[in-house]
Every structure is written in C-alpha cells, then in structure tokens.
Amino acid sequence: EMKFTNYSYQLTLAASHRQKEKRYWENKLGGNPVKSIFNYDKLKADGTEPQYDSCKFSIKGDLLSRIKNLSKENDHTLFIIFYAAVSHILYRYSANTNPDVVIGTTIFKKNTEAGLINTVLALRNTIDESKGIKDLLMQSRQTVVDAIENQNFPFPVLVDQLKIDILEDEYPLFEVMLILENIQARDFLNDIPYRILFAFNRKEDSI
Numbered sequence: 001e002m003k004f005t006n007y008s009y010q011l012t013l014a015a016s017h018r019q020k021e022k023r024y025w026e027n028k029l030g031g032n033p034v035k036s037i038f039n040y041d042k043l044k045a046d047g048t049e050p051q052y053d054s055c056k057f058s059i060k061g062d063l064l065s066r067i068k069n070l071s072k073e074n075d076h077t078l079f080i081i082f083y084a085a086v087s088h089i090l091y092r093y094s095a096n097t098n099p100d101v102v103i104g105t106t107i108f109k110k111n112t113e114a115g116l117i118n119t120v121l122a123l124r125n126t127i128d129e130s131k132g133i134k135d136l137l138m139q140s141r142q143t144v145v146d147a148i149e150n151q152n153f154p155f156p157v158l159v160d161q162l163k164i165d166i167l168e169d170e171y172p173l174f175e176v177m178l179i180l181e182n183i184q185a186r187d188f189l190n191d192i193p194y195r196i197l198f199a200f201n202r203k204e205d206s207i
Contacts, residue, residue: 018152018153020150021150021152021153022153022158022161024146024149024150024153025150025153025158026158026161026162028124028146028147029102029122029124029158029162029173030162032162032163032164032165033098033100033102033124033173034098034100035102035173035174035175036090036091036094036100036101036102036103036174036175036176037090037094037175037176037195037196038090038093038094038176038196039093039094052195052196058206058207059206059207060205060206064205064206064207067081067207075180075182075183075202076108076144076183077141078180078200078202079144079178079180079183079184080137080140080141080144081137082178082180082198082200083103083105083123083125083140083143083144083178084125084133084136084137084139084140086103086176086178086198087101087103087125087127087136087140088127088133088136090103090176091127099126099127099128100124100125100126100127101124101125101126101127102122102123102124102173102174103122103123103125103174103176103177103178104120104121104122104123104171104173104174104175104176104177104178104192104194105120105121105123105177105178105179105184106119106120106121106177106179106184106185106186106188106189107119107120107121107148107151107184107188108148108183108184109183109184109185110183117151117152117153117154118151118152118153118154118155119188120155120177120188120189120192121147121148121151122147122155122173122174123143123144123147123178124143125139125140125143126139159172159173170193171192171193171194174194175194175195175196176194176195176196176197176198177189177192177194177196177197177198178197178198178199178200179197179198179199179200180200180201180202181199181200181201182201182202186199
C-alpha cells in the first residue's frame, strides 16, 4: 500500500509538472509570433527565393579574449552570449518591425541519453532598444534556463494547441537556428527545414 501511495504521488507530481510546462510554453509562444528571418539580397529570376550558401568565419585575438572573459570559459554561458547576439542581429537587420525574435536551437548533449520527447526548442526574446546589452544577456539567460527546465512538453502538441499555421516544407515558429557544437548535437538538425543556421564551434585559439 505504501508503494502504491508513493507511485500515485509521483504520478500527481508528473501531471502537475506537465501542466506547468504547458502553461510556460503557452505564455512564452502565444500570440502567433512572426518568424524571424533576414531579408534576401536578391531573388531568382522567377521571383522565388535563392538557394542559401555557407559562410565560414573565425573569432580570434582581442575579440575572442573578451568573449572568453565574459563567458568565464563556460560553454553554456558562451551559448547565451551568442543567442543574445544573434537575437539582436535578427532584430536589427530583418524587415520584421515586431520586437519579438524567435530562434530555434537543439537541446544540450547531457540531455540526450534516453527518453527524449523533444530535440529542438524555440527561444523567444523581446528586444527593448531602451535597454542595454547587459539586460539582453540577462533576459537571454532566463529564456534559455526556462526553456531547458520546460523542455519535455511535446512540441507537436504545443503547436496544435497554439493553433499555429504550418505551411508545407516549413517548420513552425522559427526558420533561424543557433547551436554551439561543443555542447549541442548537430544531428538533431537533420529533420528540421531551417533556412539559416548559426553554428559556432569553440576551439583553443578561435571560435
């Protein structure tokens, strides 16, 4: 009887946590947010969008040192710095006048051992130009922490409950993705039809 009582208590806790996760994502992603994407430089002759290409770059020297100091050599903090930076870039250079920026990312490697419900997460930041970069970093950190804490609510169920329109060959909520390959698995991107990927890789003398 004691074992059954404990089991029932665990089921109650699990159901309560699932409801908490559901409420978090409904609040975070409600309102049918506009997808964040860069403007195209040019279209094909038939008016369709161009094929994307890849561009490699390295962060070295003084900038690398400053980023390392800011992150305190912690890869999770480094990811938050890049998340804040990419959010700000998308806000600045896209045609979207909405201050909400939604970026996709994968879950962290330590969570990939077994029983995965989701492998990707939607991160939503609201950019406030009246605030500085420190505020954006703090907001980005909270967004990432909360997303990880609530990562086990089924994404397809959420999309259905939010009544998000899904076009063919598109992924709901985001088209831009961000990963730090030192702590995130690139394989989880294989089934995601993203349009732009920011993939960072920290090495000893460069990123």
